[in-house]
Amino acid sequence: MPGNRIRSPQRRTLFCDESGHSINWRASVKGDYNSEADYFADAGHMAYTASRSKTHIPLSCLSSVQYSKDKFEESEFFMRLVFEGHRNLDIKLKNKTDFEYCMDGFELIAKNRDLFAKKTSFRPSSMQEIWSANNYQPLTMQINGKTWNVGCGNDAEDIFLILSCYGSLWSFLIGFFALLLKGAIDSDEHNTLLYMYLVFGVIYVSLISLAVYTGAMEKESIAKKKAAAGIEEGDELPDDDE
Incomplete structure (x- = not known):
């Protein structure tokens, strides 16, 4: 239901974000229904049109779920979600089954709202x-x-994995270069495979140099960001959402 009481209720879709920490609503679309006829029968001209993105409401702030007994007896299935520090969310459901389902679910969330709190970054x-x-x-x-x-x-496991990776890499390189050298010795006087040996060596050294250079560039970029943000060299940069 809209915050402005003068406006009529509008059909919206309430959903939880991917992290499971907050809820939001959006405009109902035809894809939410089995057919276009179901969409117009349920929403029709009362469909909500989103003009701007809404702020997500944390489920950890849900303090209570309220409803009107008089409206319930008159088959008006109205409920209110009360959040701490956020606007209340008024919902009017179509039938008693949906009402009881939502009441039980949101009351359970309100009783265990600490489970929905977003953990702070370590x-x-x-x-x-x-x-x-x-x-x-x-x-x-x-x-x-x-x-x-x-x-x-x-630890011992990581040391074993690191040594195994280096041993596999150098074993492959030594075996490959030995194969090229054997081919150069057995080939004609132009030593074609020997030149291939040189080309592969240059390519390998170039890739290693490029990796070292890009690592230095990234380190320099992080240092500039820390200097611009006034962060000391030993501290880490904050996340984008902080």
Whole structure:
């Protein structure tokens, strides 16, 4: 029902966002119904036309669900969702079945609204906080009562995976270059495969150089953003929605 009481009620579609934290409404469209006839029979000239996007209402702010006993006895199935810090949402349903279904659902949400609260972003101040949050155990060694990070912050499984990746990469490169060198030795005097050896080597070095260069560019861009936002070098940039 519209906030302006002078206006007539309009058919709208109430929906929950993908995160499950808030609700909103939009104009009813023909795709919401089984057929075009059902759309005109239900909404028709009372269909709501969206002029601008509405602000999402957090379900964690739903404090209570109200209804009018007099209107209910007169078969006017009206309910009001009361939100803290947001406008109330008045809904008029078509029949008793839909009314009871919505009442039970929204009352259950109001009683358990803490479950719908959006969790705050985790902002660790050190690597130890990140390890503790993820139950991560880096590979360490105790020498003379002092702890040494043997794996540079990685656990035994990650160290094994990193060494396996590097071993596979270099084994492939050595085998491939050895194959090219064997072909160059066995080929004609023009050494065509030897030139292929050179070309592949140049391409590989170029790709590595490009990766290092783009990484440096990204690091420089982040540093400029932090400087513009007044954030210290050791702190992280906030998310776009904060």
